[in-house]
Amino acid sequence: MLPAYESSVNDKAERALVDAEALLGMWAPFFNKPQPDTTTLAHGENPLIFPYAKRRIKLTGKGRPDGLDVSITADDLREAVQILIDADWGYLITITGLDLGPEEGAMEVLYHFAQGAAVVTLSVRIGRERETAVIPSICAIIPSASFFERELSEMLGITVRNTPNTDHLFLPDDWPAGVYPLRKEFMANTSTAEAKDS
Amino acid sequence: MTAVITPKKEKFIVPIGPQHPALKEPGHFEFAVDGEIVTDATVRLGYVHRGIEKGTEARTWTQNLYLVERICGICSHIHALTYALGVEVLAEVEAPPRAQAIRVLVAELERIHSHLLWFGVAAHEAGFDTLFMYSWRDRETIMDILEALTGNRVNYSANVLGGVKFDVTDAQRKVILEGINFLEERTHHYLNVVTTDSMFLQRTRGIGVTRLQDAQRLGIVGPTARASGVMRDVRVDAPYAAYVNFPIHMVVETAGDLEARFIVRLKELFESFRLIREILDNLPPGDLQVKRFPRRIKPGEVISRVEAPRGEVFYYIRSTGSENPDRVKVRTPTLCNMASVLSLSIGHHLADIPMLLVGIDPCFSCNDRGVAICTSDGGHDSWTWERLRQFGIDYYANKV
Numbered sequence A: 001m002l003p004a005y006e007s008s009v010n011d012k013a014e015r016a017l018v019d020a021e022a023l024l025g026m027w028a029p030f031f032n033k034p035q036p037d038t039t040t041l042a043h044g045e046n047p048l049i050f051p052y053a054k055r056r057i058k059l060t061g062k063g064r065p066d067g068l069d070v071s072i073t074a075d076d077l078r079e080a081v082q083i084l085i086d087a088d089w090g091y092l093i094t095i096t097g098l099d100l101g102p103e104e105g106a107m108e109v110l111y112h113f114a115q116g117a118a119v120v121t122l123s124v125r126i127g128r129e130r131e132t133a134v135i136p137s138i139c140a141i142i143p144s145a146s147f148f149e150r151e152l153s154e155m156l157g158i159t160v161r162n163t164p165n166t167d168h169l170f171l172p173d174d175w176p177a178g179v180y181p182l183r184k185e186f187m188a189n190t191s192t193a194e195a196k197d198s
Numbered sequence B: 001m002t003a004v005i006t007p008k009k010e011k012f013i014v015p016i017g018p019q020h021p022a023l024k025e026p027g028h029f030e031f032a033v034d035g036e037i038v039t040d041a042t043v044r045l046g047y048v049h050r051g052i053e054k055g056t057e058a059r060t061w062t063q064n065l066y067l068v069e070r071i072c073g074i075c076s077h078i079h080a081l082t083y084a085l086g087v088e089v090l091a092e093v094e095a096p097p098r099a100q101a102i103r104v105l106v107a108e109l110e111r112i113h114s115h116l117l118w119f120g121v122a123a124h125e126a127g128f129d130t131l132f133m134y135s136w137r138d139r140e141t142i143m144d145i146l147e148a149l150t151g152n153r154v155n156y157s158a159n160v161l162g163g164v165k166f167d168v169t170d171a172q173r174k175v176i177l178e179g180i181n182f183l184e185e186r187t188h189h190y191l192n193v194v195t196t197d198s199m200f201l202q203r204t205r206g207i208g209v210t211r212l213q214d215a216q217r218l219g220i221v222g223p224t225a226r227a228s229g230v231m232r233d234v235r236v237d238a239p240y241a242a243y244v245n246f247p248i249h250m251v252v253e254t255a256g257d258l259e260a261r262f263i264v265r266l267k268e269l270f271e272s273f274r275l276i277r278e279i280l281d282n283l284p285p286g287d288l289q290v291k292r293f294p295r296r297i298k299p300g301e302v303i304s305r306v307e308a309p310r311g312e313v314f315y316y317i318r319s320t321g322s323e324n325p326d327r328v329k330v331r332t333p334t335l336c337n338m339a340s341v342l343s344l345s346i347g348h349h350l351a352d353i354p355m356l357l358v359g360i361d362p363c364f365s366c367n368d369r370g371v372a373i374c375t376s377d378g379g380h381d382s383w384t385w386e387r388l389r390q391f392g393i394d395y396y397a398n399k400v
Helices: A004-023 A025-030 A074-086 A143-156 A192-197 B052-057 B061-069 B076-091 B097-125 B129-150 B170-196 B198-204 B212-217 B222-226 B258-281 B333-345 B350-359 B364-368 B385-399
Strands: A057-059 A068-072 A091-099 A107-115 A118-126 A134-136 A159-161 B012-016 B028-034 B037-044 B300-308 B311-319 B327-331 B372-374 B380-382
Touching: A004 A025, A004 A068, A004 A074, A004 A107, A004 A118, A025 A068, A057 A118, A057 B076, A068 A074, A074 A107, A074 A118, A074 A134, A091 A143, A091 B311, A091 B327, A107 B311, A118 A134, A118 B300, A143 A159, A143 B333, B028 B350, B037 B333, B037 B350, B052 B061, B052 B327, B061 B076, B061 B327, B076 B097, B076 B300, B076 B311, B097 B129, B097 B170, B097 B258, B097 B350, B129 B170, B170 B198, B170 B258, B198 B258, B212 B333, B222 B258, B222 B311, B222 B333, B258 B350, B311 B333, B333 B350
Parallel strands: A057 B300, A068 A118, A134 A159
Antiparallel strands: A091 A107, A107 A118, B012 B028, B028 B037, B300 B311, B311 B327, B372 B380
């Protein structure tokens, strides 16, 4: 038996997740699952989505039916965000950029939304090259996402299409171009002088 | 006297910083002004960026506990707690109930210290230095309690993965209760001052009003959001550690101005006092730590959210099964609230800017998280960890 308080938090989170599942229904096949194998994709769909073992993002805190993770393509991102915002479902906590490393040859961008204890994460898989590490900006929908998008572009070298501001937010103005500290190739103890030479 | 005439099209920009106008921390702001009125604002951060997110990837799970604790000097416990809670979920280990209660106890003591610190700084910015000195004098009470309990005034290092380091003795319990009683009385006085002192109200009432919709649109968090009527507090929404056994009541105001932000933070102190007494009276028996905590952690990802004094702290932690994390993403509350200052400042007098800025209780270390050293010839260089460590050893060796 859960304490009354815990179960009420639990119920609220579960209801919020049911709402989110309904809202994002068109991506239901990709709930807590990887995107399909490239061979099953129709012609013209994003070839960057490789089959990979999608794990479920766990949550801390009591009253936590585990959150909802939705794999979507970069093209669908704005639509999905718009749906959540229009329905007033939660708020954007932050955007996490993830370099999966040169072997995997991909990066992932995670958009975390929370309503109460429930967390919905939209994950977009993109490439690591200049032409493929591209996502659309969501600043037109959520203006406060600008800081997060600036962080993505300076730390991971992701091009955020149509983002209002691409100036450095955290890194110095004289930081060498093309060096992205959160990429796996960048070693933690590199000095700026070494980074410039690389 | 010759007047400088600026054509309407050109902007007159007042740079403020990098020495921050409110707290003694670095951030650079540029305000475009028309006379005294601000028309546009931009911010440049990163002056104290230490590359901690990258640093976590080169350290073990345990070493990182000490690293993340140093993200912020004021809410150090919160960072260690958020990290520990997340890693424990990944390792499928749960800290014992007594440890969880002590974590909450330290978190609430830290909140009192943080809010009182902010209160003093805010009073100073309003030109009310007497209030600043009184509140910082009183803050020493809480610092002494924290030192008695943990051995440190800041960076308490209370957490280990899978529990806490210390217990609360009867003598400590007595010291805490005495200190809390004194501070509660003082907080009543402060609440009375900020809601009645007419000079002070001129700096706060009706200034920097953020309406509910704007607070939501700008993604504001923490007491700043609650002062605008946003019902959001991770301690209530998604109770972690022992908050499920020791529930907190959310403090919400609707006015959305600076005065409301003072009231929310001061009223939160009463909640903290109440909760601390409740925990001390009902501390669950049992162990302080789990017996064993794995060195390697199974592959997986976790989101950990905690309510820091300034608002929601968010950690995303990813393990690939090794001794080091693959990625630790930290989102601190100041980053969210910074955007609100920029948009709020438009239409206000330049003289109100320090107060607006201090109203969100900005914390730049949290924001920035890298070691950059300016060399004497004006160049910049980043030191490696080894070099910094060697510098420390040599410095103290030569000193003796």
